[in-house]
Amino acid sequence: MTGKLFVIGTGPGNPDQMTPQALAAVSQATDFFGYGPYLDRLNLREDQRRQASDNREELGRATAALKAASAGSIVCVVSGGDPGVFAMAAAVCEAIDNGPDEWRDIDLVVLPGITAMLAVAARIGAPLGHDFCAISLSDNLKPWDIIEARLQAAASAGFVIALYNPISKARPWQLGKAFELLRRHLPPTTPVIFGRAAGRPDERMTVQQLGEADATIADMATCVIIGSAETKIIARQGQSDLVYTPRFIAGGNR
Secondary structure: OOOEEEEEEOEOOOHHHOOHHHHHHHHHOOEEEEEHHHHOOOOOOOOOEEEEEOOOOHHHHHHHHHHHHHOOOEEEEEEOEOOOOOOHHHHHHHHHHHOOHHHHHOEEEEOOOOOHHHHHHHHHEEOOOOOEEEEEOOOOOOOHHHHHHHHHHHHHOOOEEEEEOOOOOOOOOHHHHHHHHHHOOOOOOOEEEEEEOOOOOOOEEEEEEHHHOOHHHOOOOEEEEEOOOOOEEEOOOOOOOEEEOOOOOOOOOO
16 A cells, blocks of 8 residues: 655745645655644644654654655655755655655655745845856765855856855855855855745845855845846845846857
8 A cells, every 4th residue: 555745845834825736645645754844834734744844854753754754645745945955856766766665656746836036036036047056065965065066166167156054053164165165156246145944934134245255144044145246236226136147148149
């Protein structure tokens, strides 16, 4: 007997930014696995069971969810943002890859959501209007020297860079180090966006220039977007400034 496994994202945190597909999956599922604060965003019925776990227990959470689905339950694994962007979809696939053969027969449905960099970009203008990349600054799953190499390559190639997991109590220095590295490749006037809790009541959007960007204003709820050399700020009297990256670069075709 095999059930079904949904992997969904709740979006950045505003209930209006959760997709209808994800809401439909929530209404169907009987068992929910996820980080506690993400499960708290759902309005579950009394007959729906939740299994909350710590944020660093992704593989264990995925394994438990697959076991429940393999036993016939309709299961929902819950991420914040989009489940495929530094989130639970990869952990579920990894567990299937290394798990028993019967897990490959489970009906797996990964549903897209709104990830943090898209929510932050929409609130500030269009900083992702040209080529961009996303990099996690967490070295829990990869060495710091790889992170540095990717930052250097992205900045040298002219990508706008969205930084996830920029800072934590255990990693207070990495965002500052990333800014130091990027200053070697980008103009000091390059816009840096600190987007915290986009769409939620405690939202905070701050724009600074790379030359004086202050890493200490970020926390784990912050997505940091560093522009390319082409990214611009549009000053608006009486309204928030806009940040955008033009759709063309020098020498390109409009």
